[in-house]
Amino acid sequence: MSEAASLAVSRDRTLDRLMGLAVYASALLVAGTFLWLLGDLLWHGAGRLSWSFLVSVPTNAGRAGGIGPILVSTLLILGVAVAAAVPLGLATAVLLAEFLERRSLFGRFVGLSLDVLAGVPSIVFGLFGNAFFCIFLGLGFSILSGGLTLACMALPILIRTAEASLRAVPDDWRLGCAALGLSRAAALRHVLLPAASSGLMAGLMLGIGRAMAETAALIFTSGYVDRMPSSLLDSGRALSLHIYDLSMNVAGGDANAYASALVLIGLLILINGTSLWLAERWLNQRILTL
Amino acid sequence: MTWSRRSISSPSHADARLAGVLSAAAGLAAAILVLIVLFLLRESWPVLEKVEWLRYLTDAAWHPSEGLFGLAPMLGATLASSAGALLLAGSLGVASALFCRFYAPSSIARQYRRLLALLAGIPSVVFGFWGLTELVPLIARWQPPGTSLLAAILILTLMILPTVALTADAALAAVPEGYLQGAAALGLSRSGTILGVALPAAKGGIVSGLLLAAGRALGEIMAVLMVAGNVVQTPHGLFDPVRTLTANIALEMAYATGEHRAALFVSGLVLTGLVMLLAGLALRQGGTRSHV
Amino acid sequence: MKLKAMTTTWRLMLVLALSTAPVSHAIEQKLVLTGSSTVAPLAGEIGKRFEQENPGVRVDVQSGGSSRGIADARSGLADIGLVSRALKPEEQDLKSFTIALDGIGIIVHRDNPVQTLTDAQIVAIYTGKITNWREVGGGERPITVVNKAEGRSTLELFLRHFQLKNSDIKAQVVIGENQQGIKTVAGNSGAIGYVSIGTAEYEASQGAPIRLLPMAGISASVENVRNGSFPLVRPLNLVTRVEPEGLVKRFIDFARSKAQDDLVQAQYFVPLAR
Numbered sequence: 087m088s089e090a091a092s093l094a095v096s097r098d099r100t101l102d103r104l105m106g107l108a109v110y111a112s113a114l115l116v117a118g119t120f121l122w123l124l125g126d127l128l129w130h131g132a133g134r135l136s137w138s139f140l141v142s143v144p145t146n147a148g149r150a151g152g153i154g155p156i157l158v159s160t161l162l163i164l165g166v167a168v169a170a171a172v173p174l175g176l177a178t179a180v181l182l183a184e185f186l187e188r189r190s191l192f193g194r195f196v197g198l199s200l201d202v203l204a205g206v207p208s209i210v211f212g213l214f215g216n217a218f219f220c221i222f223l224g225l226g227f228s229i230l231s232g233g234l235t236l237a238c239m240a241l242p243i244l245i246r247t248a249e250a251s252l253r254a255v256p257d258d259w260r261l262g263c264a265a266l267g268l269s270r271a272a273a274l275r276h277v278l279l280p281a282a283s284s285g286l287m288a289g290l291m292l293g294i295g296r297a298m299a300e301t302a303a304l305i306f307t308s309g310y311v312d313r314m315p316s317s318l319l320d321s322g323r324a325l326s327l328h329i330y331d332l333s334m335n336v337a338g339g340d341a342n343a344y345a346s347a348l349v350l351i352g353l354l355i356l357i358n359g360t361s362l363w364l365a366e367r368w369l370n371q372r373i374l375t376l
Numbered sequence: 377m378t379w380s381r382r383s384i385s386s387p388s389h390a391d392a393r394l395a396g397v398l399s400a401a402a403g404l405a406a407a408i409l410v411l412i413v414l415f416l417l418r419e420s421w422p423v424l425e426k427v428e429w430l431r432y433l434t435d436a437a438w439h440p441s442e443g444l445f446g447l448a449p450m451l452g453a454t455l456a457s458s459a460g461a462l463l464l465a466g467s468l469g470v471a472s473a474l475f476c477r478f479y480a481p482s483s484i485a486r487q488y489r490r491l492l493a494l495l496a497g498i499p500s501v502v503f504g505f506w507g508l509t510e511l512v513p514l515i516a517r518w519q520p521p522g523t524s525l526l527a528a529i530l531i532l533t534l535m536i537l538p539t540v541a542l543t544a545d546a547a548l549a550a551v552p553e554g555y556l557q558g559a560a561a562l563g564l565s566r567s568g569t570i571l572g573v574a575l576p577a578a579k580g581g582i583v584s585g586l587l588l589a590a591g592r593a594l595g596e597i598m599a600v601l602m603v604a605g606n607v608v609q610t611p612h613g614l615f616d617p618v619r620t621l622t623a624n625i626a627l628e629m630a631y632a633t634g635e636h637r638a639a640l641f642v643s644g645l646v647l648t649g650l651v652m653l654l655a656g657l658a659l660r661q662g663g664t665r666s667h668v
Numbered sequence: 669m670k671l672k673a674m675t676t677t678w679r680l681m682l683v684l685a686l687s688t689a690p691v692s693h694a695i696e697q698k699l700v701l702t703g704s705s706t707v708a709p710l711a712g713e714i715g716k717r718f719e720q721e722n723p724g725v726r727v728d729v730q731s732g733g734s735s736r737g738i739a740d741a742r743s744g745l746a747d748i749g750l751v752s753r754a755l756k757p758e759e760q761d762l763k764s765f766t767i768a769l770d771g772i773g774i775i776v777h778r779d780n781p782v783q784t785l786t787d788a789q790i791v792a793i794y795t796g797k798i799t800n801w802r803e804v805g806g807g808e809r810p811i812t813v814v815n816k817a818e819g820r821s822t823l824e825l826f827l828r829h830f831q832l833k834n835s836d837i838k839a840q841v842v843i844g845e846n847q848q849g850i851k852t853v854a855g856n857s858g859a860i861g862y863v864s865i866g867t868a869e870y871e872a873s874q875g876a877p878i879r880l881l882p883m884a885g886i887s888a889s890v891e892n893v894r895n896g897s898f899p900l901v902r903p904l905n906l907v908t909r910v911e912p913e914g915l916v917k918r919f920i921d922f923a924r925s926k927a928q929d930d931l932v933q934a935q936y937f938v939p940l941a942r
C-alpha cells in the first residue's frame with residue numbers, strides 16, 4: 087500500500103513540477119514576445135513622440151506633422167461605437183443570462199448568430215457597412231458609419247463576456263433579491279450588474295480593443311480624409327488606418343507609423359485603466375465581501 | 377437553478393416591460409447577422425447562379441477572370457493557419473490563465489492581465505508590419521521565402537491569445553471556491569486540482585473563449601496578408617507561402633469587377649458558412665452554455 | 669449608479685462631438701475623389717493646397733483601388749476618380765488627365781552581387797525556369813520571386829512589357845502594396861521584385877538594403893523616367909465621366925500645373941515633362 091501510495095505521490099510531484107514549468111514557460115514566452123514587439127515599436131517610434139505630434143495636423147502625406155485630427159476622429163468613432171454597442175450588448179446579455187432558459191429557441195438563435203458574427207471577416211463588415219450605413223441609410227463616408235460598423239463587430243465579444251460574468255454571479259443573491267421583494271429590474275440595477283462589473287469591464291475592454299484595432303472595415307465606412315472632422319457626418323481617418331497608410335502606402339512614413347502605433351497603445355492603456363477603475367468603484371460601493 | 381418565467385414569478389409590470397425591451401435589443405443584435413448574410417448573397421448572386429457548387433472545390437486554379445473558381449487551396453490554407461493558431465494559442469492561453477489564477481502572486485497576475493488586455497487592442501496592421509519586418513526575415517534565414525504558413529500561424533497565435541487567455545481566466549475565476557477547497561481537503565496536488573477539478577469546471581467558459589478566438593482567426597485579414605506570402609497553393613509544409621480566403625478578398629477586391637467581384641463574395645459566404653458550422657458544432661457539444 | 673456613470677460618459681461624448689462643431693463658416697463646395705491608394709496620398713496633398721488657395725472648398729479623398737475610382741466616376745458617387753494606369757479600351761467613355769508618371773524598376777537585395785539582368789533572364793526567373801542566383805552570376809542562393817496581386821496596375825504593366833500572362837508566373841510571394849514589396853525584398857537576400865522607381869530610390873537612400881537594377885541597359889532612375897528613356901512607365905490619372913467644367917476643371921488644371929511639381933516629387937513620382 088505504502089509503495090503504491092509513494093509512487094503516486096512522486097508521480098504527482100513530477101507532474102506538479104512539469105506543469106509548473108510549462109505554465110511559467112508559457113507566461114514568459116507570451117510576456118517576452120509582447121515586450122519584444124513593444125520594444126521594437128519604442129525603438130523606432132519613440133523619437134517622434136511629443137506633445138506637438140499629438141495635436142498638430144499631418145503634413146506631407148503624414149510623413150511629417152502630427153496626428154491631431156486623426157486622434158479626434160478615432161475618439162469620435164470609438165465613442166459612437168461604444169454608445170451603440172454597450173446598451174445593445176448589455177441588454178442582449180441580460181436577456182440571455184437572466185430571462186431566458188438555457189434551452190430556449192430564441193436564446194440559442196441569438197447565441198448562434200453572435201458566434202457566427204464574431205467570425206465574419208472585417209473586410210466583409212466594411213463592405214456591408216458601406217452598403218448599409220453609407221449607401222442605404224445615406225450616411226455616406228462618415229464617422230457615424232464607421233462607428234456603427236465597429237459596434238457590429240464588437241458586439242459578439244461584449245455580449246459573450248457580459249453574459250458569462252452575469253451567469254457567474256451566485257444564484258443565492260438572486261434568491262435574496264426575490265426574498266426582499268425586489269423586481270428583477272431593481273435586482274439587476276442594484277445587485278447583479280455591480281457584482282458582475284469586473285467581467286463586464288473585461289468584455290468592454292476586449293470590445294474596445296477589437297474596435298480600435300480595426301482597419302479594413304474603416305477604409306470603406308469612415309474613410310481616408312485626415313482633416314479635423316467638424317461633425318459626426320464628416321469622413322475621418324482612424325488611427326489604425328493612418329498606421330496602415332503610413333507603413334504600407336507612403337514611402338518614408340515608417341517613423342510616424344511606429345509613433346502612431348505607440349500613441350494607440352497609450353490610448354488603450356488609458357481606456358483600459360479607466361474601465362478598471364470604474365469597475366472597482368462600482369464594486370466597492372455596492373458589494374461588501376466579508 | 378436559473379430564473380425563468382416559470383420558477384420565480386415577478387408580478388412587477390416593470391419586469392414585463394424590461395423583458396420586452398431586452399428581447400427587442402437581442403433581436404436587433406441577431407438581425408445584424410441576417411442582414412450581412414443577405415448582403416453577401418445579393419453581391420455573390422451573379423456567380424452563385426451560374427457556377428455549380430462543386431466547381432468551387434474542384435476547379436484547377438483561382439483565376440476568376442478566366443472562369444476558374446478553385447477555392448480549395450485557399451480554404452485549406454485558412455483552415456490550416458487557424459487550426460495551427462488555435463492549437464498554439466489554446467495551450468499558451470490556458471497556461472497563461474492558469475498562471476494568473478494558480479501560480480502567480482496577485483500583483484504579478486494583475487500586471488499580466490493588463491498586458492494581455494493591451495495585446496488585444498494592438499491593430500492587426502501593427503502585428504502584420506512587425507511580422508513582416510522582424511519575424512519573416514528570421515524565418516527566411518532558416519528557410520526562404522520566409523513569408524509562410526508558419527509565419528501566419530505565429531502571428532495569428534499572438535493575436536488571438538489574449539481572447540483565449542482572458543476568457544479562460546474569467547472562467548477559472550468562476551469556479552466555486554468550495555470545489556478548490558474540497559480538492560485541497562482531499563489532498564490533491566496542485567496539478568491534480570488543476571487537471572481534475574478546475575479545468576473541467578471551467579470547460580464551458582474556456583470553450584466559449586476558444587470559439588471567439590477561432591472566429592477571429594478565421595476572419596483575420598491584414599496581418600496574414602503581410603506575412604503569409606499570398607501564393608494560391610495548397611500548403612504542403614509549414615514553410616510554404618499560402619493565401620487565406622480573407623487575404624484573397626482584401627488583395628483582389630479593390631481591383632475586381634463583375635464576376636470576379638461576385639466570386640470574392642462567394643468566398644466570403646464560404647467563410648461565414650465555416651464559422652456557422654464551427655459554432656453549431658460547439659453548440660451541439662453544449663460547451664458554450666454550460667457552466668457548473 | 670451605473671446609470672449615472674453612463675449618462676456622464678454620454679454627456680462627455682456629446683461635448684466632445686459638439687466641441688468639434690464648425691466655428692461658423694458655411695462649406696459651399698465639396699469635391700470627392702476616390703480610387704487608387706497609390707495616387708491617394710498625392711491627391712490628398714494637392715487637395716490640401718487647393719483648399720488653402722480656394723477657401724470655402726473642401727476636397728475629400730477616399731481610397732479603395734483603381735477599379736473603385738473608375739466605378740465611382742462612372743456612377744457619379746465621386747467627382748473625380750483616381751487611377752494608377754492608362755484607361756483600358758472598355759473604359760474609353762471616360763476622360764483621363766495625367767498628373768504624374770511613375771517608373772517601375774526591378775529591385776534585389778543590396779547584398780546580391782548581381783548587377784544587371786537581361787530581359788530574357790527576368791522572364792526566365794519569373795516563369796520559374798531559373799531558380800537559383802548562381803545561374804545568373806550571383807551566389808548560391810534560391811531565388812524568391814515577388815509578384816504583385818492580380819488586377820494591380822503595376823502587374824499589368826509588367827506583364828504587358830514582358831509579354832507574359834499572370835498564370836505563367838511562378839512566384840513565392842505575392843504582395844499588395846509597394847511598401848510590402850520593398851520590405852519583403854529588404855528582409856530576404858535572395859528576393860527579387862518590382863516596385864515604383866521613385867519609392868525604391870528613396871528607400872535605398874534611407875538605408876533600406878535594396879538596389880534597383882537597370883532594365884535593357886537603361887539604369888532605373890527618376891531622371892530616366894522623366895526624359896522618357898526608361899521603358900517601363902505608367903501614368904497616374906484623374907478620370908471624369910464627362911468633360912470637366914467648373915470646380916472639377918479648376919482642380920484638374922491646378923493638379924496638372926507646374927506649380928504642383930514639388931508635391932509630385934515629394935511623393936517620389938515624376939512630374940510630367942512640359
